[in-house]
Amino acid sequence: MVLKLYSGARAGGGSGIVALVLAEKQIPFEHVFVDMANGAHKSPEFLAKHPFGQIPVIDDDGFILYESRAICRYLAEKYADQGTPLLPTRLEDKALFEQAASVEFANFHPQVLKVMNESFSKKRQGLPVDEAALAQIVSELSAKLDVYEVILGKQKFLAGNELTLADLFHLSSAPFLAGGGVDIMTSKGPNVTRWWNELIQRPAWIKLREEGITGTAS
Incomplete structure (x- = not known):
């Protein structure tokens, strides 16, 4: 299953950094738009993914993760051998x-x-x-x-x-x-x-x- 990124559409804030890491690491993903203006981030379905009702969130084949810096570390480490190296090894x-x-x-x-x-x-x-x-x-x-x-x-x-x-x-x-x-x-x-x-x-x-x-x- 392709990784899903739940976020707004603009490349700003934490969502923008996650999208940037996905691009730098050449990771295929599906973008799921979260309509925050209409309260989609506070729906029961979304709160099940992020209890604080914030973006971004990723769903990596059933593994749910929120907080942009944590997501970026996870992506950079999981896909260390492809795209731009973003984490040192020593x-x-x-x-x-x-x-x-x-x-x-x-x-x-x-x-x-x-x-x-x-x-x-x-x-x-x-x-x-x-x-x-x-x-x-x-x-x-x-x-x-x-x-x-x-x-x-x-x-x-x-x-x-x-x-x-x-x-x-x-x-x-x-x-x-x-x-x-x-x-x-x-x-x-x-x-x-x-x-x-x-x-x-x-x-x-x-x-x-x-x-x-x-x-x-x-």
């Missing part, structure tokens, strides 16, 4: 990957969410942006990226010189920054800019952004 390199993934989850992602809530989300709702609060939050994000600049000055990617999931995880939230008028990812420093441009220029990501999540990635 113990020390695995530890460095988990370190980089933890940095994204604990330092970068929460700060980006704060920026999104004050800028992107408010603009979408037609609410006024507190410019002073936004400036403070962006300053805090800038300080995080100062550290990224140092790390990426020593190596090509966050976990070393090879692309890993730790890099791709940033695509779940950072693209929303520009939508909120915060163009920090390409103006912070040469190392961050080089790294970020390499991520957003990956052919699989460009295709997803243009076409949305449509199905088979083989």
